[in-house]
Amino acid sequence: MGAGVVLAASFPKIGIAGFAWIAPALILLSAIGKSPKQTFRIGYAAGFAHYLVSLYWLLLIPVTGFPILGWFALAVYLSLYPALWVWLSWRMFPARMDSSAGTSTFQAWSEQFLSVPWSRRMAWCLFSAAVWVALEMTIARLFSGFPWNLLGSSQYKITPLIQIASITGIYGVAFLAVWTSLSILCAVMVIIRKPTIRSAWIGEIILPAAVLLALYGSGYHKLVQPERQRPELKVALIQPSIPQTEIWDRQESSNRFRQLIELSGQALTNEVDLMIWPEAAVPGLIRMDDDISQPILDLARKHKVWIIIGADDFKPHPGAVKLSDSDFYNSSFLVSPEGEFVASYRKRNLVIFGEYIPLAKWLPFMKYLTIITGSFTPGDRVVPYFLTDLHTRISPLICFEDVFPDLVPEYVSEDTDFLVNLTNNGWFGEGAAQWQHAAAAVFRTVENGVPLVRACNNGLTCWIDSAGRMRQIFRDAQGSIYGPGFMLARIPLLEPGEKRIPTFYHQHGDLFGWTCVGITVIQLLRVLLQNRKVRRAGTTQPVENTVDKS
Template sequence: MNKLFTHRLMRPLAAVFVGASTTLAFAPYQIWPIAIFSPLLLLLLLSNQTPKQAAVIGYFWGLGQFATGISWVYVSIAGFGGMPLAANVFLMALLIAYLAIYPALFAFTLNKFTPSNTLSRFLFAGPALWLISDWLRGWVMTGFPWLWLGYSQIESPLGSFAPIGGVELITLTLLLCSGAAAYAILNKRYQLFLIPTVLISFGFGVRNIDWVTPNSDSTTKVALIQGNIDQAKKWLPSERWPTIMKYTELSRENWDADVVVWPEAAIPAFEFEISSFLRNLDASAKENESAIITGVVNQGEDRQFYNSVLALGVTPYGEYEYDPSERYHKHHLLPFGEFVPFEDILRPLAPFFNLPMSSFSRGDYVQPNIIANGRHMAPALCYEIIFNEQVRQNITDDTDFILTLSNDAWFGRSIGPLQHMEIAQMRALELGKPVIRSTNNGVTAVTDHKGKIIESVPQFETAVLTAELVSTTGSTPYRSFGSWPLYVWVLLSLLLCWRLKRN
């Protein structure tokens, strides 16, 4: 009996380690082939298992992946939650346990509805069901599409597929590579290794296609201010004006830039409290023929609070006045950080559910670009940059750059900010637009339209990044069509598998 129990436990235990290894495919490690090998090993572990056994294996794989891959969340819980160690560990375990449900769902449905060791299982059903589980994770409870496998390929040949079908197409390609290899191993059909070989080779070829055209006549000089403000002190009343003046002085030293960019919520005050200061800053920027973009917290006419982006100086908005309707308001809010699900139940339970600024309201899904000194920028505040479809729909024909303001100081010296930057790079590659990313303490950087970081400053230092960026004209296939071709592919794949199973 003990031997039988140990034997049944071997595959789930192996799945934990396989899942944990997946984190090495992402920043800062970027060992991208692991994103092929990890699903390959998972598919081998699922072979000849009942649906229930498969669900357990998939769940343990998910536990391994998320326990290591989102370990950075614990930094914010422990550092700012105000709860004892046991409570911190419990909350983190709860999040990991929830996210592991999605790999378990993939494994269960794959073994429930597809015959073992058939080609259709590995080349059609497997990739399609993986995408469905990813889409569900990116949608349920506002979504958490972190660690989609495609993000790990920003430096690999397969990253070249991003302008065609986004991060999801890269994920699909990875699963095709893994599925073909798994089928080849299980059935000794080694010629199937040609599929990953061809796909990777094709990625090298696609890399040379220029989907958009850099506009050499349109160069923009930007100055990104990294204030490096201690998150634990930022909102103390005594720190308000020292923080504001620090950003102001660093900006005055860079008035030669076309656009000066401060990070998310750089101003530790509500906008209506410092209107006179902002009016003076607006006039100063205009006098120097420059513009300033900053994150700010404000209160709308509905008395709801918003995490917003404000443009000052040379803008089409006229002289500064307090008008929340002329702001970009963050739409996708961070659960527990910016809003608390089921808050009537959870807020009384622990200090963690009462973090500062955890009661924001949402802006619209699609909003006008921010215009600063004639440059049109599609904003994405912090967490929003991980929602590729939202960013895509906010790009217009006039958009010059993708602008993302963030404050990853909540996550300390963890891998979280580096993964966050990797995601921002993917948005540039998908949409053919350079990304401007301004943060409180890193990663502050700018990319070209292919997602390559062209300038950055060190983390955890007060610094100013200056760079010249070139906007682009034209459109990538992904920007034009989004994920609809993949939805069709998934539907046709599942219909084909259903038909083959019936036959």
């Protein structure tokens, strides 16, 4: 379980990025020489520790009981993936690792390990890295997906290296980390087996080291290129820092809305083209309540400013006679300087148990597993926002939509100036969720070659350039990312008539990831066929590429 804690520490807030390059090896090392069932259990224990630690912020949701249940249940589910990775990685190892009595020492294990030729050890490292990626691809999609804390996101600060994501997506960074980690494991085995030969271990890491050096150098060269002078959009990002308990408290609606208007007025004393409010900033249904909509429209008219806001929306069912006979949406709205609602976007990827209850019609008891009393309806399309007089095209995302690698390319076209994410992580207090969310968002900019502006309720409000560099982060007077205030930023735009050059990832999506899935399926079928041969032969002894069941 200690290896799982090391892995968790590679992510924010602790954020020791180097731990991601050793944790996979530590997890596999803890299962060396074990039976298949034991390797699965060890991988599960490591994964369970990792997810309990890295997702601790779920416990900060300000209600009783449900956070503990959700935190525990999510860890129980997600831990299956590292368990599968450890099990399949050792099943693919091209030699038996004998754990019988008298041989269960690192010296003996290293001898068995190194009995495999270098080329096959290196292939094993590459195959295991591919399996890791394949499992992350599954996490990102199964049960509506939860691509949170994918291994690559731990490296968000190492901007030269993460430029590879413009080709492979975030999964390429994870592949490099796991490949390197297992190559280090091979080097350690060489050192244990041949301690007197100082340079023997170099051969184990020279290939991944050379690849890393080349990729880092290429990324660095890209980042140091002179930047073109571009037209800029002057943006005010409002961070109201509304406690989640107040968002749920209808009696506080008027008070928090008044404070939001006052904060916006302070921001608009500056010359601003666009003002952005976060998700859940507006209480109630904005299109139904003039007491809410009119102050916003008046603000736009008075200051001649475009406004993007996060608010709930609804669509009545045919023949509806009451409000409850409607579909409700987590939405954003674009308000023009003339004080008119000119566009709206409805969130497409909803949070399970946070914004909708799965299978509620068929499994009514599911409603008791969450604090929400109703469900949002997902939107059905991308809606770009056009600031017509400023010749600017923006694509809005809501909440954790910016953590999905396969979703965001749909929002980027050749004339998209930048993405906007409106989010509310106030559910999770002042924890690591805000940093972890922003770390994942960094990769969407590299993958698609487009800047991202993030307006958040209580952090992390920032803007990230097209190379994944956090150019500006909001901090309050005390230096905290969580407090109320506003941030002024200048966002570079495309030149009139300029078309954005698409990245390889934007054009081809998860080609690298699906390749890893294909490799994993082939290896899994190979293991299953070997097991079938063993059973048909009527022996309990494993064949080559399997592990003893002692």
